[in-house]
Amino acid sequence: MSEASIDDAVSVKFDGMVQEGKNKTKICCQRCSSVILLPQKASMKEKELFLPHMKKKPNAAPKDGETLNKFWLVDDMFTFENLGFTNTVDNIKYLICADCEVGPIGVHDIRQNKQFYIALDRVRHEDY
Secondary structure (H helix, E strand, O other), X not given: OOHHHHHHHHHHHHHOOEEXXXXXXXXXXXXXXXXXXXXXXXXXXXXXXXXXXXXXXXXXXXXXXXXEEEXXXXXXXXXXXXXXXXXXXXXXXXXEOOOOOOOOOEEEXXXXXXXXXXXXXXXXXXXO
16 A cells, blocks of 8 residues: 555544544543543644553663654643543653543643643544
8 A cells, every 4th residue: 555545544534533623523541431522622633743652561661652643632621521641751741541541642741731632543432
């Protein structure tokens, strides 16, 4: 499959998740199904951000992770239904499920007060 075909397939996969510029479905934890965001509460944003792997490997380096580029952007932390934050390290707080503490599912740079990013690939999208 060519790189263009892969990009097209990714766009089609995520297009069905957006309605009027916002998340069409509720956004839930992949592990425990806790609701993180209700529909129409976040905007889709393409931005390259690094997140550590969700499942640590025994020999993993501290900076092991991946760069993701599709996120839900939320501008107020009180918009979330269930969300936890890690301790701040180098101005970064990682976002986790408040119920089962799986993560990181997203990231928040404390220097940018109103930008909370949830990775589309790290959550489940469910219709009501």
